Amino acid sequence: MRIGQLSEYTGTPRRLLRYYEEQGLIISSRAANGYREYDERYVDRVLQIRGLLDAGLPTRVIKQILPCLSKPRTIHISDATPETIATLERERDRINERIQCLARSRDALTDYLDALRGAQGPDDPQADPVSAFSSGVVSSLTPEPA
Amino acid sequence: MRIGQLSEYTGTPRRLLRYYEEQGLIISSRAANGYREYDERYVDRVLQIRGLLDAGLPTRVIKQILPCLSKPRTIHISDATPETIATLERERDRINERIQCLARSRDALTDYLDALRGAQGPDDPQADPVSAFSSGVVSSLTPEPA
């Protein structure tokens, strides 16, 4: 498929697909006229890239770990220096830290929402019996929620 | 404490602490001379902010969810419009998506590393008995791992 198709399937502006290529995240073959030509597998690939970018990984890091994320593994093995391995391990650890951080926030957010629902918005009959009661104390550590 | 202390404790440049304040993520009281004055709780707060930023959340979103992440909950409850709740739920869902995406990548990365270790780098006596064997097939979907 060409860039327009891939753009449509992945909801990614053409500009960005070219940018990802420029950053070495994807590779395109060219038709005789110079048009980029993509494999169907690029749809998932691009969605994965976008997910990782959205999760805060820079293209530089994504470029490093992408080759390890292909479905049919048992490829790309054998070209691994100790430094490569160390780098990948470091990135994996960093990803783990991100996950932990996000999970903590998600859990706190969930608790907060549960408390809110328990306190005043029980329009949803699934509300948990969380004994939440409000006070007027304001921490002043943070601004008001929007 | 003043900004220098907070900067030292959190490993965050002064410049960024002022920036976070400018973005409404933190609030400082001012001493008579105009110096910013911080509570000790700001250390954890700033670390949390940095973690979320590093995980890809923009300051705009962090500002929204931060008030819900305070330890002593049961504060800030009662000022929640339905739109606020909907926004928070949406952000929670987005955070969840990020977590899923990162977890997938981490797992794939872990598998890859396990396979690598099984294939050639068993310097570590803890290596798992993963029956990994390499082939020369290259996907061409992605560049070589660095």
Place this chain on the structure above:
DNA sequence: TTAAACCGTCACATAAATGTGAATGTCAAG
């Protein structure tokens, strides 16, 4: 009193991801 180590604001610079448009080439359909 002077120097060093803080603090303040202001402002310019940068890298990454992205938006947007110009100028042009290609191709399929009328």
Place this chain on the structure above:
DNA sequence: CTTGACATTCACATTTATGTGACGGTTTAA
């Protein structure tokens, strides 16, 4: 052949999170 949709490259603009420095005030200690 022309038009419209799609492609190309080039290039400038923008936003966000930062770095960095100028210039000046304050506090502390020699």
